[in-house]
């Protein structure tokens with residue numbers, strides 16, 4: 780049996796390694812070697828949904844967590860996934876999107892029109908002031924907004940996009956999940972109408988009649 784002195788020393792050493800992780804490249808991976816892509820929505824408790832500790836208590840250490848509007852695949856999501864999978868020891872990616880998502884609540888073309896009405900030239904936008912080389916082709920702003928028609932379809936396609944991306948190593952395990960805000964539970968993405976009947980999963984359920992600008996095509 781170890782002495783208390785030995786146990787304490789092991790804890791101190793473990794904490795020291797935890798705190799200095801990024802000095803060690805792939806040897807300093809987070810607890811679960813995991814990258815999570817998820818929506819910024821305040822009703823999506825990622826720790827509860829996945830049974831891990833990312834956000835609470837602060838510094839739980841189980842995963843790198845990337846949140847954006849919708850939890851969709853964007854250039855910055857790919858940038859972050861590329862870094863953690865190739866250089867920080869991550870071997871698994873989990874995508875979590877959710878019912879009642881604000882990204883279902885309007886058509887992106889209408890949102891673009893609002894901005895244009897406010898005087899914004901959406902065909903001449905500097906997306907990233909630190910990287911002006913990153914630009915959108917004229918006419919593609921509404922695609923860039925990334926609104927969804929259907930959260931389950933978007934989740935499935937997000938998983939495929941990550942799996943097929945050349946910056947993500949082939950051996951990374953990728954899965955996608957839906958957090959149902961209404962009953963507060965996790966499920967796999969599905970197009971089964973019966974299984975989705977109690978939740979809002981499509982833009983049509985928000986009264987959006989037109990399909991979104993085709994981001995994927």
Ligand SMILES: [Zn+2]
Pocket residue numbers: 818819820848849850877879880881882
């Ligand atoms: Zn959302």
